[in-house]
Amino acid sequence: MVNLKKQSRHRHFYCVLDSCMAKRALTVLLVLAITFSVHAENPGADDVKQAMSVSQDEIIVKGKVVDQDGEPLPIVNVIIQGTQDGVTTDIDGNYEITVPSSETVLVFRYIGMLAKSIQVGNQTVINVTLEPDVSVLEDVVVTALGIERKVEALSYNVQEVSGEALLNNKDANFINALSGKVAGVNINSSSSGVGGASKVIMRGVKSISQSSNALYVIDGVPLYNFREEGSTEFGSSGGTESIADINPEDIENMTVLTGAAAAALYGSNGANGAIVITTKKGKEGVARLTISSSTEMMKAFVTPEFQNSYGTGDLVNNDAAPDKSWGKKLNETSRMGYDPVDDFLKTAAVYTNNMSYSAGGEKSQTYLSAGAVRSKGILPNNEYNRYNFTFRNTSDALNKKLRLDVGASYIVQDDRSMINQGVYSNPLVTAYLFPRGDDWNDIKMYERYDVTRKIYTQYWPQKIDEFVGQNPYWAAYRNTRENEKSRYMANMGLSYKVNDWLNFGNPSA
Numbered sequence: 241m242v243n244l245k246k247q248s249r250h251r252h253f254y255c256v257l258d259s260c261m262a263k264r265a266l267t268v269l270l271v272l273a274i275t276f277s278v279h280a281e282n283p284g285a286d287d288v289k290q291a292m293s294v295s296q297d298e299i300i301v302k303g304k305v306v307d308q309d310g311e312p313l314p315i316v317n318v319i320i321q322g323t324q325d326g327v328t329t330d331i332d333g334n335y336e337i338t339v340p341s342s343e344t345v346l347v348f349r350y351i352g353m354l355a356k357s358i359q360v361g362n363q364t365v366i367n368v369t370l371e372p373d374v375s376v377l378e379d380v381v382v383t384a385l386g387i388e389r390k391v392e393a394l395s396y397n398v399q400e401v402s403g404e405a406l407l408n409n410k411d412a413n414f415i416n417a418l419s420g421k422v423a424g425v426n427i428n429s430s431s432s433g434v435g436g437a438s439k440v441i442m443r444g445v446k447s448i449s450q451s452s453n454a455l456y457v458i459d460g461v462p463l464y465n466f467r468e469e470g471s472t473e474f475g476s477s478g479g480t481e482s483i484a485d486i487n488p489e490d491i492e493n494m495t496v497l498t499g500a501a502a503a504a505l506y507g508s509n510g511a512n513g514a515i516v517i518t519t520k521k522g523k524e525g526v527a528r529l530t531i532s533s534s535t536e537m538m539k540a541f542v543t544p545e546f547q548n549s550y551g552t553g554d555l556v557n558n559d560a561a562p563d564k565s566w567g568k569k570l571n572e573t574s575r576m577g578y579d580p581v582d583d584f585l586k587t588a589a590v591y592t593n594n595m596s597y598s599a600g601g602e603k604s605q606t607y608l609s610a611g612a613v614r615s616k617g618i619l620p621n622n623e624y625n626r627y628n629f630t631f632r633n634t635s636d637a638l639n640k641k642l643r644l645d646v647g648a649s650y651i652v653q654d655d656r657s658m659i660n661q662g663v664y665s666n667p668l669v670t671a672y673l674f675p676r677g678d679d680w681n682d683i684k685m686y687e688r689y690d691v692t693r694k695i696y697t698q699y700w701p702q703k704i705d706e707f708v709g710q711n712p713y714w715a716a717y718r719n720t721r722e723n724e725k726s727r728y729m730a731n732m733g734l735s736y737k738v739n740d741w742l743n744f745g746n747p748s749a
Contacts, residue, residue: 297341303366305333305348313350313370321345321357399423399498403491403520410534410592412613412624413438413480414488415515422496425454425513431668432658433617434538434590435624437481442498442513455506455514456483459647459731462509479658480624485651485727487611487628489532489594492520519647520598521634522605528598538588540581540618544672548575551677563704565675578680584671584712590615604635619659619667620716626653645733654724657716665719667712670704674712678702686713 305316312333319326320339329335339346342361349355353370360366399422406417412435419427428439440454456463463482495516497505506514551574553560553567561567568574596609611628632647660666674680687696698718700711710719 299339299342299344299360299364300336301339301346301360301364301366302334302336303368305329305335305350305368305370307353308369308371310369313353315350316370317347317349319347319349321347399496401494401496403488403493406488406491406494410488410536410590412590412592412615412626413484414486414491415440415483417488418494418496424498425496432479432660433619433622433624433655434588434615435480435484435613435626435653435655436658437479437484440513440515442496452512454512455510457506457514457516458486458729459517459519460733461731462506479721479723480653480655482727485626485628485653485725486517487594487609487630489596489611490519490609490628490630490649492518494518519630519632520596520607520609521632521645522598522600522607524600524602524605526599530594530596530598532592532594534592536590536592538590538618540585543581546580546672546676548578548676551575552675553677562675562678562702563673563709565673565677567675567677570677574677576676576679578674578676578678580671580674583680584620584667585618586616586620588616588618600634603637603640604633606634607632617657617659619657620713621720622657622659622716624653624655624658626651641736643733643735645731645735647731649727649729651727651729652725653727654722656722657720658723665710665715665721667710667715670702670709670715671712673704673709675702683711684713686711686717 305313305318307313312329312331314329314331314333316329316333316335317326318328318335318337320337321344327335327337337346339360344360345357346360346366347355347357348368348370350370352373354373356368356370358366358368401418401421405421406414408417411417413429415438416427416429418425418440419429424442426441428441430436430438439452441452442454495518497510497514497516547565549569550565551567551570552562552565554564555567591614592612594609594611596607598605598607600606607630609628609630611626613624613626615624616622617624629650630647631649632645634646635644636642637644659668674683683699683702686699688699689695690697698711698714700709700714703709
């Protein structure tokens with residue numbers, strides 16, 4: 241009994257001992273876990289110092305952004321330079337942003353305003369005034385009577401073309417250079433040859449009975465195109481137009497007014513739209529002499545597809561038909577190898593030379609120019625020549641309150657054998673329809689002496705009467721349709737700045 245009691249005591253003692261050790265071990269583990277957790281969640285001394293230094297470097301910057309008149313600017317982008325981080329101003333122009341250090345640079349951006357960059361430094365309040373971007377807001381165009389208007393102030397569509405853009409692809413008629421540069425405007429150049437008239441249609445044809453061509457205005461003065469337009473295929477005639485007389489080197493810029501806006505400014509003459517041209521003036525400063533020269537070569541690019549398999553005649557009607565080219569099939573012996581492009585058409589050349597001189601002081605500026613265009617067309621004996629002489633002087637008086645602008649131009653132009661638009665006297669018609677079984681070299685001697693009439697007459701055995709046919713060389717060298725023209729243009733403008741003395745405001749605003 242005693243032994244059993246002792247044994248049970250010992251066992252109880254061991255159980256108590258084991259329980260105490262387990263509790264102690266659990267306590268140690270909890271202490272270690274808490275110590276590790278505290279060490280993980282709380283940085284060391286160095287980490288604490290670093291965190292304190294970062295928090296100390298961060299700066300909260302506030303401020304207000306206004307324009308030059310002191311009005312608040314909403315939705316201004318305030319961006320930390322070199323990053324994508326930033327804020328925008330509220331409706332009152334206020335902002336608040338946290339920057340990482342005093343070396344941070346803030347960039348303020350707003351549409352239509354010049355961007356501004358400011359280093360924070362020790363500032364906590366930064367108020368900013370943004371200046372307008374003159375290159376964006378002060379864009380002006382010339383409207384009626386030479387009056388300049390700001391683009392954003394106009395309620396109608398205007399498009400501007402610089403003078404340099406017209407010179408990138410030179411043409412004897414500079415209007416053709418507008419093709420593809422102005423939206424909603426179709427430029428249809430005629431087949432009259434070099435310097436031929438062009439049709440400018442703005443936003444569709446306006447009338448089926450009247451001309452839909454645009455109105456041209458030069459320095460506030462309308463320029464009327466004195467050009468005859470044929471009503472039938474036999475009444476049309478090839479020729480140039482008045483606007484082609486203008487030297488593109490003298491153009492400063494061009495404003496295109498489309499639709500009803502031009503009609504409101506220029507009346508019924510501008511119902512089809514208007515092209516307003518401003519010419520160059522003398523510039524203040526060092527005298528400038530500019531000389532330019534260019535050569536343009538042209539060749540037929542696209543032509544109708546011709547059949548060269550069948551010769552002269554018409555097998556359908558079983559007739560000789562000297563004006564048809566649907567006879568028997570040609571072989572190597574009967575084929576003459578005629579090709580209108582190679583045998584009749586030529587390589588055209590346009591030579592353009594221009595010289596301009598600009599000089600002036602503070603009160604007076606002068607511009608002088610002389611230009612020459614000499615050209616030979618694709619068709620034989622087709623020529624176009626033009627000589628331009630321009631003078632312009634601008635003078636200021638009464639402390640620039642009075643301005644006198646005087647200009648004059650003298651133009652000499654001549655053309656020969658411009659291509660008709662219809663079939664009459666048009667050498668292209670018979671050159672294209674010439675029977676493939678005939679000898680082209682035979683008709684190159686286009687006139688023969690008639691002993692009965694004792695004069696030279698046209699040689700044209702092919703007839704082609706239904707197309708009012710003529711020998712192509714006869715049409716080119718005998719029906720020359722020569723034109724010579726001298727044009728004088730002068731203008732004078734006197735402007736007086738009333739607002740300088742009477743404070744009536746800016747009359748051109």
